[in-house]
Amino acid sequence: MPRTLFDKIWDFHCVGQRADGRDLLYIDRHILHELHAHHAFAQLEKQQRKVHRPDLTFAVQDHTVATKPGRDDDTNPSGSAFIKAMREGCRKNGIRLFDIDDPEQGISHVVAPELGIVLPGATHAVPDSHASTVGGLGALAFGCGTSELAHILATQVMALKRPKRMRVRLDGRLGAHVNSKDVALRLIAELGVAGARGYAVEYAGAAVRAMPIEQRMTLCNLNIEMGGRSGFVAPDETTLGWLEGRPYVPQGALWDRALEYWHTLKTDDDAAFDREVVLDCEDLEPQITWGTDPSQVVGISGRVPEPGTVEPSRRAAAESAFAYMGLAPGTPLAGLPVDRVFIGSCTNSRLPDLQTAAAVVRGRHVAAGVVAMIVPGSSSVKREAERAGLDRVFRDAGFFWGESGCSMCAGGNGDRGQPGERCVSTTNRNFENRQGPKVRTHLASPATAAATAIAGRIADVRQLLAGVA
Amino acid sequence: MQPFSSHTGIAAPLLKDDINTDQIAPIMHSRSLKEDYKAMLFHRARQREDGSEDPDFVLNKPQFRAAGILVTGNNFGAGSSRESAVWSMVANNIRVIVAKSFADIYRENCLQNGLLPVVLAPQDAEAFITRVLAVNGAAPFTIDLVTQRISGPGGPPIAFEFPAADRTRLLEGLDDIGMTLKHMDEIVSWERRVSLAQPWSQATQDSRKREDA
Numbered sequence: 001m002p003r004t005l006f007d008k009i010w011d012f013h014c015v016g017q018r019a020d021g022r023d024l025l026y027i028d029r030h031i032l033h034e035l036h037a038h039h040a041f042a043q044l045e046k047q048q049r050k051v052h053r054p055d056l057t058f059a060v061q062d063h064t065v066a067t068k069p070g071r072d073d074d075t076n077p078s079g080s081a082f083i084k085a086m087r088e089g090c091r092k093n094g095i096r097l098f099d100i101d102d103p104e105q106g107i108s109h110v111v112a113p114e115l116g117i118v119l120p121g122a123t124h125a126v127p128d129s130h131a132s133t134v135g136g137l138g139a140l141a142f143g144c145g146t147s148e149l150a151h152i153l154a155t156q157v158m159a160l161k162r163p164k165r166m167r168v169r170l171d172g173r174l175g176a177h178v179n180s181k182d183v184a185l186r187l188i189a190e191l192g193v194a195g196a197r198g199y200a201v202e203y204a205g206a207a208v209r210a211m212p213i214e215q216r217m218t219l220c221n222l223n224i225e226m227g228g229r230s231g232f233v234a235p236d237e238t239t240l241g242w243l244e245g246r247p248y249v250p251q252g253a254l255w256d257r258a259l260e261y262w263h264t265l266k267t268d269d270d271a272a273f274d275r276e277v278v279l280d281c282e283d284l285e286p287q288i289t290w291g292t293d294p295s296q297v298v299g300i301s302g303r304v305p306e307p308g309t310v311e312p313s314r315r316a317a318a319e320s321a322f323a324y325m326g327l328a329p330g331t332p333l334a335g336l337p338v339d340r341v342f343i344g345s346c347t348n349s350r351l352p353d354l355q356t357a358a359a360v361v362r363g364r365h366v367a368a369g370v371v372a373m374i375v376p377g378s379s380s381v382k383r384e385a386e387r388a389g390l391d392r393v394f395r396d397a398g399f400f401w402g403e404s405g406c407s408m409c410a411g412g413n414g415d416r417g418q419p420g421e422r423c424v425s426t427t428n429r430n431f432e433n434r435q436g437p438k439v440r441t442h443l444a445s446p447a448t449a450a451a452t453a454i455a456g457r458i459a460d461v462r463q464l465l466a467g468v469a
Numbered sequence: 470m471q472p473f474s475s476h477t478g479i480a481a482p483l484l485k486d487d488i489n490t491d492q493i494a495p496i497m498h499s500r501s502l503k504e505d506y507k508a509m510l511f512h513r514a515r516q517r518e519d520g521s522e523d524p525d526f527v528l529n530k531p532q533f534r535a536a537g538i539l540v541t542g543n544n545f546g547a548g549s550s551r552e553s554a555v556w557s558m559v560a561n562n563i564r565v566i567v568a569k570s571f572a573d574i575y576r577e578n579c580l581q582n583g584l585l586p587v588v589l590a591p592q593d594a595e596a597f598i599t600r601v602l603a604v605n606g607a608a609p610f611t612i613d614l615v616t617q618r619i620s621g622p623g624g625p626p627i628a629f630e631f632p633a634a635d636r637t638r639l640l641e642g643l644d645d646i647g648m649t650l651k652h653m654d655e656i657v658s659w660e661r662r663v664s665l666a667q668p669w670s671q672a673t674q675d676s677r678k679r680e681d682a
Contacts, residue, residue: 078500
């Protein structure tokens with residue numbers, strides 16, 4: 001019987017079925033971060049349980065670390081207890097920790113793929129809802145809570161119900177300065193914030209095949225914003241080329257054996273999906289959110305919607321978003337003055353994201369009165385960017401160039417906006433108060449964010465670069 | 470885990486869709502390893518701009534201060550996977566959430582903590598909400614997981630569906646890790662098999678360190 005890639009990965013990793021009917025799914029790679037690790041370690045200690053596979057478990061300090069150059073455990077006072085507790089737990093349990101001063105520290109969803117810790121066809125779990133970022137490599141990933149984290153530590157499996165299968169086919173070619181962030185935002189707008197709830201999503205189609213790995217990761221990263229726990233792209237030659245030679249990737253004869261297996265990782269012709277969605281990306285323009293959830297999206301030439309055009313069940317949410325965002329219906333997005341621009345997070349902080357932003361910024365300057373920050377997704381990304389001179393481009397233009405971490409995505413490290421500020425951000429959630437109390441967040445791509453920082457107003461990058469704006 | 474069989478409490482209506490975990494359990498200004506989860510619950514929504522309590526927020530209203538049941542809309546618990554969004558409910562003695570639907574990860578986190586996530590069929594949800602609004606906290610409802618019924622003022626009992634397997638786990642307060650540890654033999658034999666078939670997946674090795682050594 002023809003099977004989807006999802007089913008192939010699931011069946012391979014299904015160790016058995018528990019008395020309650022849940023499948024026990026083996027987790028090949030498990031990554032912890034400091035906000036959740038201490039609770040799980042404490043729980044295991046209390047129950048006198050051991051970590052079953054410390055060798056398949058890694059830890060990164062990312063959520064609470066300061067981005068200030070020269071940072072240490074205490075630079076963000078509210079993070080230091082978390083950082084130290086995870087360090088101690090990792091030491092006791094023999095877990096490889098990418099600590100705050102490790103040359104390869106960074107955001108888990110950036111570090112795991114760039115070091116080749118996560119591989120195609122692997123299962124992966126992180127106590128963070130953006131775990132499926134690594135779906136860009138063809139891994140099946142699950143964001144989880146703290147209790148589930150403790151469960152994985154003790155058993156190396158998750159007890160799960162099999163989700164339904166959805167395929168999202170992205171047709172067409174992306175225009176200049178449009179990338180997977182714009183595609184993902186459009187998709188969330190079309191399907192809604194719960195559109196993929198209960199599904200594992202396979203992204204397919206010509207537009208996906210043309211995307212470099214980093215853009216596929218951005219696409220899979222935003223899967224949770226339409227309610228899907230896992231999203232992935234089947235591996236292809238682009239994937240294998242990207243992985244080859246990375247530190248934790250198998251080498252030599254093992255690489256050849258792995259390749260043989262990875263080539264089987266595709267959905268069979270005629271395999272059935274529970275839901276199929278098609279989005280034509282051919283004429284897609286850069287996208288931006290206007291409201292307070294990631295489905296409240298318009299094209300960069302668009303306007304804040306009139307309440308009458310909003311689906312009735314979404315109207316109350318729209319009204320509340322107008323008030324919070326300080327935007328009247330009908331207001332054009334382009335041209336809105338901003339106070340802050342943030343480029344970073346697990347969504348958009350890899351080297352190509354920074355290169356895209358640098359191409360816009362080079363030879364220009366951040367508009368007066370705008371605070372612009374750029375935070376690389378890992379210390380390795382930062383080093384590579386510096387080797388290419390990108391830090392100079394950003395600093396010369398007036399950007400803050402920080403140490404790697406989650407930073408302003410959720411403000412867990414103290415990087416936050418001021419009340420009432422309007423912020424264009426390359427992150428994943430425009431929820432009320434997320435980037436600081438009363439901060440008004442607009443989600444967009446790195447190109448749009450960079451153009452906005454230069455213009456001081458929400459800008460269409462295509463016009464800025466053409467000298468129109 | 471604390472078993473759950475039935476709960477009788479005041480039902481508080483928070484009738485919005487897509488309430489996310491940033492709203493339920495905001496990141497507190499100053500964090501610690503031993504957070505005050507009771508204070509965390511809807512911390513921002515409970516306050517006005519000047520920091521004083523917002524009397525209009527449902528859980529601040531006198532009749533709902535001791536609510537044990539939260540009644541809400543679609544996709545409750547969207548967003549971040551933070552389990553504090555469940556712990557903060559439990560810390561406030563909220564033991565049941567009746568929603569039109571739940572976000573996937575949030576529902577799993579509920580089950581881990583003996584917080585009952587009840588989904589009603591659309592018509593039943595509307596009928597129940599009408600009754601919750603009508604009684605306005607003056608009398609409690611009982612949610613019984615044994616009989617899978619909600620009873621209380623304003624009408625006949627309402628039946629709800631609940632997956633049998635999750636029901637047993639909650640009723641008996643089964644230890645989730647303990648249930649899985651019974652399968653340790655299967656897990657270990659899977660590991661042996663895969664370490665032969667796909668050695669790269671059962672080992673992690675930094676190739677640079679191998680060269681150094």
